[in-house]
Amino acid sequence: MERTLERITVISLIQKLKRQSLHGVWPSVELSLSTDSRQADQTNFFFALVGEKFDAFQFVEQVISQGCPLILFQYSEEKDKKALELSKLHNVTFVGVSDTTKSLQELAHLRRFEWGQKGGKVIGVAGSNGKTTTKEILRSLLEHSGFNVCATEKNNNNHIGVPLTILSVKDFHQVLILEFGSNHPGEMEVLCRISEVDAGIITNIGDTHLEFFQNRENVLKEEAEIFFQMQKKSKGLIVLPQEDVLLATLKDNSIIHQVSQLNWSKKTIAFDFGNSHFELENDQLEGRHNFVNLAMATSLAQTVWPAMKDKILLSAQKVNLPKNNRSEFIHLQNTTIFLDAYNANPSSMRAALELFNHWCTEKSIPLEKRCYILGDMYELGDKEEAYHQELGKELRTMKASHCYFVGKFSLAYNRGFGQGHCFSHPDDLKPQMSDLKSKFSAFFIKGSRGIKLESLLANEERSHTGH
Template identity: 35%
Template sequence: MNIEKLHQLFLESSGVTTDTRNIKNNNIFFALKGENFNGNTFTQEALNQGAKAVIIDEESYYLNEETTIVVEDVLKTLQKLANYHRNQCNATIISLTGSNGKTTTKELIFHALKENYNTIATQGNLNNHIGVPLSLLQIKEDTQFAIIEMGANHQKEIEFLCSIAEPDYGYITNFGKAHLEGFGGFEGVIKGKSELYTYLTSNNKTIFYNYDDKIQREKLSSYHKTFSFSLSNESEADIQIETSIENEFIQANFQDSKITSNLIGFYNSTNIAVAITIANYFNVPLDQIKQGIENYAPTNNRSQIIQQNSNKIILDAYNANPTSMQAALNNFDKTAGKEKYVIIGDMLELGNEASKEHQEIINITKGFHFNKTITLGKIFYNCDGQTEKFEDFEGLKKYISQLNIKNSIILIKGSRGMKMERLLEIL
């Protein structure tokens, strides 16, 4: 079946899925393969659950021409279908990547735009070679904007995702010390993330950027289709947005309007500012921008504020790298509270830089005024200059239980693989 016919079948369906647990009636099931699974083996199960058709790449699972379509490679077919669908739609594609803050920024842009336009955005963290196609296939005939998040941990990944999404606009949140192992160091991060810039400049597309970020400003100095924002009133950016912290939350002042977010940490200022910038660029009325941003509240372990018994917990356990960890600690040091505890877990995927970067975080904490800094994980455990350190969760769990922390404010942060949210049950 060629891609045009497959696309027509897609339009007649209720959407696509790659997981039999989520099949809805009339879905098309793409039988993807992984290291520990083979979607082809679920062909009959998918049909039993109401799938309209199943896309497979092993002929032994073929049933009949009405229900099973054999292709050379299921994943490549999903990607081709997404790209074809993207080019049949009228939606404007805004893609974003970066080391920190991608998902929060995506949500803020989505909330600001959807007040005035029919807008969709990447759901959850579906931002890789499978997630981006699935996100693009959420675009409907009446969709006006699609905010597509792109994640990467090695070179050429963003370049490939751009070839599928073909974005009209783009934004890079920042260049940080994330996935150093895969990218080959910090310079590799800059090179890899900048593949979004390369695509946009090569195709004469518009780039939004943070004028205050020297790396981005210099990279884009000779490109003519840019639109910038700054947190400084004295900059030469296209838009200036003043931000401050009011009662722990970030507040933005723009065109004599105060926009009070539900986000803590000054590091979120640029995330809010770019959402205002993009919505304003596309002529969303200011009162609707304000409403959209003020309606967004973080979830899923991303800078969540949780009141638990007498303690206030800042749960930032979705992910961590040296850049985001230092920003979180700096912010926590400035947060009001007499009794302050920090519980941090290992930062993963740092390769040869892991020991050095973890030791640097330990050294930084000595300059802060915390009651205790407690670490979890083998990398932190091998660092010098700390007393409360635990290799495994059971040891930490026992220690925390004995501390009997009350009337305190607690920061919890670590890489996704550390599952730091488990501490909520103890605290």
């Protein structure tokens, strides 16, 4: 991921980092940050990150040849010796640090407060499902309300993506929206400490990453870290849905603000927030879960910016979502495809099925003309087969009659459903897609990112999704 740091601040911030070594002199020109050796040039400093299987220090001679004047690397005696030689030979400055990831996070923390002192607000979005959608709804809402917004791109929401997003914020931005993702205990604590958000939304608590969290109670502890960090400082704002049983256990009236009495109908959602009742209309969004997210985004925005309340409520009807393989309807000449090939777990699968079936009912598409294609759900722990089987049972309960299961857990799905068609890989099902499209009016296609169910679509269909 390539992000650009505001040039007027980068050198002064880097000089504040704890360092192991320094070879050369600080450049007299301001530079942008690059973590991509292919793009590092005379306008950038190169942050040579180290991961489990890579060390970007191996590319230093390449970035030097491209004119890069400053390189930050993870210190070792061997690398420091080479850095000293290259510094003298090419007049390039090298900064050695003990841990490049922690230094990146420290740099982001410094930038967050430098930018925040100018009046910028940091908003965090956490939760098991719907984080990216909620982030995009909030971004769209605030942009339509007249704010300059910087937000997490795609799902760059981890220990590298969050600091790079912070470092991409420009002085003219008024709001920074950060999506927080975690699949191991303790990761949220790091993200919240770097970001120190002013306000946040927790979307829900579901069966995500159970391979590492084991149960929903542990998921709650992780996702609620954004709230716990605020409690320590006795300030902040968290918006969450009252209907989520586990989130409802979080108690602190000075920080927690609940959206309650949610009542969704087609293109309208009514809800209570604080002492007021609201009704929002929107023709762009589909499904109850997206309208719940809209209610939370609108509630947060009008609380953080009360003087903008009327404009924010008016802007809610203009909110739309980008096309990115997430819960989108692709309308073709003779059929409609619901595609969500970005992520999947039992909670999000149920929400997507509810959305799809509601849409089909509205369009008078009978069950026998609906085709369901479900792919593997990953990172569910030792109960992964049971979760797939349970969803198969739920498909049978809803009287789905044409189901196709793809991936390692296709047989587990079918043990629950009983009469489905099983395929080990999307390529095995792909030859049948043309025939299936001639039989069915609506398709439900959803699975985890790794199973790549979007590959089932023809090239011209994939063009509708932004590919």
